[in-house]
Amino acid sequence: MKDNIRKPELLVPASSLEVLKTAVIFGADAVYIGGEAFGLRAKAKNFTPAEMAEGIAFAHAHGVRVHVTANILAHNYDLEGAKAYFKELKEMKPDALIIADPGMFMLARQICPEIDIHVSTQANNTNYMTYRFWYEQGARRVVSARELSLTEIREIREKIPDDLEIESFIHGAMCISYSGRCLLSSYFTGRDANHGACTHPCRWKYAVMEETRPGEYLPVYENERGTYIFNSKDLCMIGHIPEMIEAGIDSFKIEGRMKTALYVAAVARTYRRAIDDCLESEEKYRANMNWYLEEIAKCTYRQFTTGFYFGKPDETTQIYDNNTYVNEYIYLGIAGELVKTAGKTCVRIEQRNKFCTGDLIEIMKPDGTNTAAKVLAMYNEAGESVESCPHSKQVIDVELSVLPERYDILRVSNG
Numbered sequence: 001m002k003d004n005i006r007k008p009e010l011l012v013p014a015s016s017l018e019v020l021k022t023a024v025i026f027g028a029d030a031v032y033i034g035g036e037a038f039g040l041r042a043k044a045k046n047f048t049p050a051e052m053a054e055g056i057a058f059a060h061a062h063g064v065r066v067h068v069t070a071n072i073l074a075h076n077y078d079l080e081g082a083k084a085y086f087k088e089l090k091e092m093k094p095d096a097l098i099i100a101d102p103g104m105f106m107l108a109r110q111i112c113p114e115i116d117i118h119v120s121t122q123a124n125n126t127n128y129m130t131y132r133f134w135y136e137q138g139a140r141r142v143v144s145a146r147e148l149s150l151t152e153i154r155e156i157r158e159k160i161p162d163d164l165e166i167e168s169f170i171h172g173a174m175c176i177s178y179s180g181r182c183l184l185s186s187y188f189t190g191r192d193a194n195h196g197a198c199t200h201p202c203r204w205k206y207a208v209m210e211e212t213r214p215g216e217y218l219p220v221y222e223n224e225r226g227t228y229i230f231n232s233k234d235l236c237m238i239g240h241i242p243e244m245i246e247a248g249i250d251s252f253k254i255e256g257r258m259k260t261a262l263y264v265a266a267v268a269r270t271y272r273r274a275i276d277d278c279l280e281s282e283e284k285y286r287a288n289m290n291w292y293l294e295e296i297a298k299c300t301y302r303q304f305t306t307g308f309y310f311g312k313p314d315e316t317t318q319i320y321d322n323n324t325y326v327n328e329y330i331y332l333g334i335a336g337e338l339v340k341t342a343g344k345t346c347v348r349i350e351q352r353n354k355f356c357t358g359d360l361i362e363i364m365k366p367d368g369t370n371t372a373a374k375v376l377a378m379y380n381e382a383g384e385s386v387e388s389c390p391h392s393k394q395v396i397d398v399e400l401s402v403l404p405e406r407y408d409i410l411r412v413s414n415g
Contacts, residue, residue, distance in 0.1 A: 008244070009251040010275060011067070011167065012268045015258055017047065020055045022261040022334065023064075025407040026366045027272030030065035031055075032098060034257060038070040038078070038085055053092050065095040069257075070108070071120035074101045086111040096140065109138055116140040118167065126152075128159040131166075141165035141251065146174065146235075150247045150309045157248030165250035170241075171267055171296075172255025174232035174307060236304035238270065238292045241278045241285065243309075260352070262331035263299050265364060265409045270295045273368050291368075298329050329411045332361060335404035339397055341379045346397035347404055355412060356388040363402060364409040373402040 012028035014020035023031045033055060034046045047055060056066045068089060074082060082104055089097065090112040097115055099105045100122035108117055118141040119125060119134045126145045134142050144153055146169055157166060184201040186192045191199050209217055235255070237244055244252060252275070254267050274292045278285035333349035340346070355361065357378055363371040377399040380386050389396045404410065 005245055005279075006248055006250055007279060008249055008275060009065075010268065010271055011251045011253045012264060013172075013254060013257040013259065014055070014264065015046070015256075017051045017055050017058075018334065019259070019261045019264050021058055021407065022265050022409070023268055024059050024062050026265040026268040028064055028268050030067060030095070030251070031059060032067040032069060032253075032257070034069045035085065035089075038072050038074075038082055038104075049088055049092075052094075056092055056094055067096040067098055067118060068094045069098045069120070070104055071098050071100040071122050072104070073122065074104050079103065079107065082107055083111060089115065098143070105137065105139075113138075118165075119143060121145055121169070128156045131156055131160045131164060135161055135164045139164070141167050143167040143253070144169075144249075147308050149311055150243055153247045153249060166248060167251035167253050168244070168247075168249045169235055169255055169307075170237045170244060170252040171271065172235055174235055174305070233303045233305035235307045236296060237306060237309065238274055238296050239289065240306065240309070241271075241274055242282055245278065260331050261334055262329065262352075262364075262409055262411055265366075266295060266299045266329075269366055269368055295368075328414050329362075330414050332410040332412060335363070335406055335408040335410060337406065338403065341383055341397040341399075342377075342385065344377060344399045345403065346377075346379065346399045348395065348397050349410065351389045351392075351394050351396055354388055354390045357386075359412060361400075361410055361412045363400075363404045364411055365405070366407070371402050373400040373404070375399075376401060 009029040010027060011030045011032060012023040012026075014023050014031045014033045020031055020033060033052065035052060036046050036048060052068070059066045070082070070085065072078065086097075086108050094115060096118050097108050097112075098118045098120050099108055100120035105117060105119075108115070117139050119139050121143040123130075123134075123142075124145055125131065125134075125142050126148060131142045142164065144156070144166060148156075148168075153166065153168060160166075185198045188201050189199045209215070241252075252271065254264075254271065256263060256267070270292055273288070274285060277288055331352045332355055333351045336348040336350075338345055339348050355375065357375050359375045361373055361375060363373050365371065375398060378386055378389060379397045380389075381395050383397075386396075398410075
């Protein structure tokens with residue numbers, strides 16, 4: 001790569017303290033999180049003030065930045081609460097606030113001017129004059145709308161101040177609505193997507209009814225799971241990192257603040273290695289492409305698309321399809337401390353899915369290696385030997401043929 005390129009930040013989502021720590025360990029340069037209000041993922045677990053403070057401290061101790069979402073489109077009744085929230089954040093010292101609403105922007109500037117403000121994609125940032133406007137208001141970074149092509153982003157880079165950063169999505173779910181501004185959820189359920197309560201009706205099953213034939217539902221296109229005419233493919237730019245870098249993007253953003261630690265670990269470490277390889281040499285990046293593609297396919301995903309980056313989607317890159325999730329691996333848990341149980345050295349985990357003694361599982365490590373391990377024995381919290389761990393979030397000590405390290409991910413093939 002050229003010497004004068006902008007070295008991009010890898011920005012990874014975290015739905016909980018557990019996932020934040022995973023993102024940090026598996027290669028994020030920065031993480032973005034939400035509090036219990038004022039972000040656009042109300043259904044995510046999100047962070048209590050105590051968890052947020054702990055998460056920021058953990059990230060900073062590992063040299064990783066933390067961005068906090070406050071990107072609702074606010075009503076009058078939100079503003080007093082927002083003031084109190086920004087005062088709390090001022091004490092916690094995150095590195096940036098992600099904001100879409102001009103009123104929320106003004107409050108943040110007044111209350112915690114020392115914290116950088118990043119303008120959310122929800123603000124419909126589609127042209128260089130919009131970027132300049134936010135720069136003049138004091139924004140440090142603007143998140144590009146998903147509807148932009150790389151050609152448009154290159155032009156924006158050329159026509160904005162050099163110290164104004166561009167953040168763009170590189171991986172994750174797409175939305176059927178312009179820059180994520182959707183009314184479907186409010187219409188169907190009364191839950192406002194622009195207040196963080198989206199019920200994702202674009203993923204529901206639909207049919208068409210002709211007005212003179214009430215009750216006769218005509219499928220648009222159907223597979224064995226149903227018809228999903230609004231259901232978008234997932235963005236995946238793992239094969240186009242050189243183009244993303246050359247467009248002048250400062251931060252590569254992964255979507256997924258409702259995803260598991262397994263998803264976050266798999267995506268973070270794959271993009272981490274791909275970005276680092278590309279910065280070292282494009283030849284090395286191309287040589288390792290099969291590994292990136294194999295690893296990224298081990299996440300839970302829909303079919304992949306390059307979105308709008310190479311122009312408006314056509315029949316070969318269409319976004320909307322009858323997509324359902326592909327899930328090749330099952331998440332078992334995160335390796336905790338090593339303990340002595342029944343005289344055996346075991347790893348303590350809080351399980352996420354059932355597995356059994358005798359199973360062959362996989363230990364997923366931050367450095368990109370995957371190690372097969374056999375489950376030799378497991379013990380419940382009373383220290384009793386058990387054959388399986390069927391209860392959700394059951395704490396269990398597991399003896400494995402290969403000892404994992406703290407924060408390694410345990411998973412098993414779904415094949």
